[in-house]
Amino acid sequence: MTKTAMSTVDKALGLLRHFSVQSPELGLSELSRLAGYDKTTTLRCLTALERNGFVEQDAQSRKYRLGLAPINLAQIREQSFPVQSVIKRYLDELADALGETAHATLITGDALITAAISEPDRALRVYVDPSAELPAHATASGIAITAFSSKDKQDAVVNRQDHAAFTKHTPQNAGALKKLLAECRATGVSHAHGTFEDDVIGTAAPIFGPAGTPIGAIAVAAVSMRMTPDLQNRIDQALRIAAQAITRDLGGTLPGPDQPLKETLG
Amino acid sequence: MTKTAMSTVDKALGLLRHFSVQSPELGLSELSRLAGYDKTTTLRCLTALERNGFVEQDAQSRKYRLGLAPINLAQIREQSFPVQSVIKRYLDELADALGETAHATLITGDALITAAISEPDRALRVYVDPSAELPAHATASGIAITAFSSKDKQDAVVNRQDHAAFTKHTPQNAGALKKLLAECRATGVSHAHGTFEDDVIGTAAPIFGPAGTPIGAIAVAAVSMRMTPDLQNRIDQALRIAAQAITRDLGGTLPGPDQPLKETLG
Numbered sequence: 001m002t003k004t005a006m007s008t009v010d011k012a013l014g015l016l017r018h019f020s021v022q023s024p025e026l027g028l029s030e031l032s033r034l035a036g037y038d039k040t041t042t043l044r045c046l047t048a049l050e051r052n053g054f055v056e057q058d059a060q061s062r063k064y065r066l067g068l069a070p071i072n073l074a075q076i077r078e079q080s081f082p083v084q085s086v087i088k089r090y091l092d093e094l095a096d097a098l099g100e101t102a103h104a105t106l107i108t109g110d111a112l113i114t115a116a117i118s119e120p121d122r123a124l125r126v127y128v129d130p131s132a133e134l135p136a137h138a139t140a141s142g143i144a145i146t147a148f149s150s151k152d153k154q155d156a157v158v159n160r161q162d163h164a165a166f167t168k169h170t171p172q173n174a175g176a177l178k179k180l181l182a183e184c185r186a187t188g189v190s191h192a193h194g195t196f197e198d199d200v201i202g203t204a205a206p207i208f209g210p211a212g213t214p215i216g217a218i219a220v221a222a223v224s225m226r227m228t229p230d231l232q233n234r235i236d237q238a239l240r241i242a243a244q245a246i247t248r249d250l251g252g253t254l255p256g257p258d259q260p261l262k263e264t265l266g
Numbered sequence: 267m268t269k270t271a272m273s274t275v276d277k278a279l280g281l282l283r284h285f286s287v288q289s290p291e292l293g294l295s296e297l298s299r300l301a302g303y304d305k306t307t308t309l310r311c312l313t314a315l316e317r318n319g320f321v322e323q324d325a326q327s328r329k330y331r332l333g334l335a336p337i338n339l340a341q342i343r344e345q346s347f348p349v350q351s352v353i354k355r356y357l358d359e360l361a362d363a364l365g366e367t368a369h370a371t372l373i374t375g376d377a378l379i380t381a382a383i384s385e386p387d388r389a390l391r392v393y394v395d396p397s398a399e400l401p402a403h404a405t406a407s408g409i410a411i412t413a414f415s416s417k418d419k420q421d422a423v424v425n426r427q428d429h430a431a432f433t434k435h436t437p438q439n440a441g442a443l444k445k446l447l448a449e450c451r452a453t454g455v456s457h458a459h460g461t462f463e464d465d466v467i468g469t470a471a472p473i474f475g476p477a478g479t480p481i482g483a484i485a486v487a488a489v490s491m492r493m494t495p496d497l498q499n500r501i502d503q504a505l506r507i508a509a510q511a512i513t514r515d516l517g518g519t520l521p522g523p524d525q526p527l528k529e530t531l532g
Contacts, residue, residue, distance in 0.1 A: 009314035012275040016339060024346030048275035053374030054339075059477060066343035068372050071350050072379035073282060073320075073336035075396040080290030084337050106334050108319030113338035130341040211325065 011037060012045040016054060016066065017111075020131035025063040084116050086249050087207075090242040091118035091218065098220055098235055101126040104207075105134055105141040106216035112142070115216070126200050126221040137163050137177055138170045140192040140202030144217040147184035148206050148255060154181060169194045188243075189236045199224045203235045205243035208252040215252065218243050277303060278311035282320060282332065283377075286397035291329040350382050352515050353473075356508040357384035357484065364486055364501055367392040370473075371400055371407040372482035378408070381482070392466050392487040403429050403443055404436045406458040406468030410483040413450035414472050414521060420447060435460045454509075455502045465490045469501045471509035474518040481518065484509050 018026060018034045026034070032042040046064055049055045053069030078085055087104045094102035095118040103117045114130040136142035136157045146157045158181070163172045171177050184190035192202035204219035220235045247254060284292060284300045292300070298308040312330055315321045319335030344351055353370045360368035361384040369383045380396040402408035402423045412423045424447070429438045437443050450456035458468035470485035486501045513520060 007314075009275055009278040009311060010317065012278075013314070013318040013320065013335075016335075019339075019342060019346075021342060021345045024342070045275060048273075048279070051276065051375045052279040053377060053379065054279065056374075065347060066339055068343070068349065068374040068379060068381060069279075069377075070336035070339035070343065071381055072374075072396060073285075073332055074340040075380065075383075076285060076287060076290070077332035077334070077336065079287045079396060080285075081331060083334065108322075108334040108338075109317045111319060111335075113319065113334060114341065115334060115337055117341075130338060130345060 008041075008045065011035070011041065012049055015042070015045050015049065019055075019064075019066045021129050022131070025058065025061065025065045027061075027063045031064065083250060087218065087246055088116045088118065090246055091116055094118065094218070094220060094238055094242055095120045098222075098231070098238060100220050100222040100226075100235070101128055102218065102220050103128045103141075104216060104218045105145070105204075106207075107145065107214070112136075112145070112216075124223055124226075126197075126223060128221055135164060135166070135196070138166050138192070138196045139219075140190045140204035141217040141219045143177075143180050143184055143190035143192065144204035144206045144219070145214045147181040147190065148208070148214045150213075166196045167194050167198050169198075171195060187236070188240050191232075194224060201227050201232075203232070203239055205239040207243050207250070208247045208254055209250070210252055212253045212255040215250075218246065274307075274311065277301070277307065278315055281308070281311050281315065285321075285330075285332045287395050288397070291324065291327065291331045293327075293329045297330065349516060353484065353512055354382045354384065356512055357382055360384065360484070360486060360504055360508055361386045364488075364497070364504060366486050366488040366492075366501070367394055368484065368486050369394045369407075370482060370484045371411070371470075372473075373411065373480070378402075378411070378482075390489055392463075392489060394487055401430060401432070401462070404432050404458070404462045405485075406456045406470035407483040407485045409443075409446050409450055409456035409458065410470040410472045410485070411480045413447040413456065414474070414480045416479075432462045433460050433464050435464075437461060453502070454506050457498075460490060467493050467498075469498070469505055471505040473509050473516070474513045474520055475516070476518055478519045478521040481516075484512065 015031060015035055018031060028039060028043060032039045035042060046055060050057060053067045055064045056067045057064050091102040091104060099120045099122060101119050104115045105112050106115045112134050117128050117130060119125050134141050136146050146154055158174045158177045165172060189203055189205045194200060201222045201224045202219055204217045206214045207216045207218060209215040218239060220239060281297060281301055284297060294305060294309060298305045301308060312321060316323060319333045321330045322333045323330050357368040357370060365386045365388060367385050370381045371378050372381045378400050383394050383396060385391050400407050402412050412420055424440045424443045431438060455469055455471045460466060467488045467490045468485055470483045472480045473482045473484060475481040484505060486505060
């Protein structure tokens with residue numbers, strides 16, 4: 001097998017990322033355009049994905065959608081190494097106690113994915129899209145994960161030249177980002193005031209793996225007009241406690257003494 | 267991209283099938299042996315799968331396990347085209363009402379996968395392994411799906427020369443299988459008395475897609491020593507009703523008048 005051959009696996013798996021809650025069905029031309037592959041390559045990838053249950057093709061429209069194989073793999077993963085179910089319990093408690101949407105982001109391969117969401121039982125609530133990629137510079141979860149990552153990873157986020165502006169509040173320069181990262185390291189939580197979506201205040205706390213490095217973050221996405229200093233304090237405190245408990249439940253360890261988090265959380 | 271190149275996608279996705287609840291972590295050599303690929307190919311597939319979050323490698327043991335990407339894809343699929351959550355509601359009701367384990371099997375690509383399981387709230391219950399492949403000839407679900415499939419697919423199941431014997435009750439000849447298929451077509455449910463696992467009685471009913479062909483089956487796996495004629499009747503009836511409701515909820519249609527199911531269920 002040549003190196004060129006191998007990259008077809010990346011191509012096929014990459015196609016799956018284009019399906020979202022907003023665009024759950026995509027045609028061959030659309031997928032080919034989105035992925036930047038020629039149609040022949042796209043079709044061959046899709047055929048292999050379909051054979052293995054990762055996509056389905058609608059008999060009428062001929063469009064593709066995600067298949068059922070991931071549902072089965074997710075079950076096997078969860079029965080062997082529960083992560084989503086462990087986190088979901090805490091998110092349910094957070095959403096219930098705080099009355100705002102709680103969600104979890106995990107680092108997997110090269111990407112940040114939404115692993116679980118829990119919405120509060122009230123009419124006005126923040127909708128978190130599980131297919132949305134959370135940009136590191138514009139979201140509380142991204143800042144929380146980056147703040148405790150290696151210096152190299154921090155620099156990569158801080159020094160990017162093309163920080164996309166999602167709202168007029170999205171931090172766009174290195175100085176503003178450095179300040180956010182330092183604040184998160186000092187307090188154990190990060191805050192995002194309408195930096196990704198208008199009228200949403202995000203608060204996040206990092207979750208750590210066995211090596212004491214971040215494996216993800218849990219966050220609360222609150223309706224900004226409901227926010228009060230008291231609610232923000234309660235969110236901060238609840239997230240710190242839940243993130244620490246999740247880290248422990250998943251067999252992780254808090255970062256070493258060179259990182260100030262232990263004192264902050266302890 | 268050549269034809270040979272494409273098959274690497276199948277190879278990579280095929281590797282994922284070797285992870286099970288019993289063997290959640292596998293080393294490179296083990297995977298290479300199980301899959302029948304050379305180590306170089308296996309490693310290249312694993313590296314691409316890891317890059318995309320489909321497997322993770324343990325930092326200490328160097329073994330691989332399923333990653334988190336499927337959890338995210340499963341969420342997106344469920345939010346766009348809910349199947350698991352629709353079926354799960356009915357399974358919960360079945361497990362609760364009947365006091366036995368209910369589970370659902372769906373056809374995806376070339377395989378039958380377990381899409382959802384609901385266990386009753388009592389100490390002695392049948393454990394259904396989500397990673398186990400349900401053989402068509404030896405399980406109630408397999409018989410229910412096959413009974414309403416095309417003549418070709420039925421013949422392929424009936425006329426196989428190597429029907430594996432899972433227990434001493436596994437049907438092994440074409441005559442016995444034909445009888446089971448005919449019974450299921452006549453009654454809308456299939457029964458498996460210890461044919462896959464000793465001491466378990468399986469009952470299953472097919473679920474149909476938009477084209478009126480089976481897309482899967484729901485089943486009840488009961489502890490055989492608890493079975494009574496009355497309980498079996500209740501299971502049969504509850505499964506028929508639930509399977510029909512799921513077919514309707516998922517936008518499917520019952521098979522046409524050439525198939526006797528409509529009268530049976532109607």
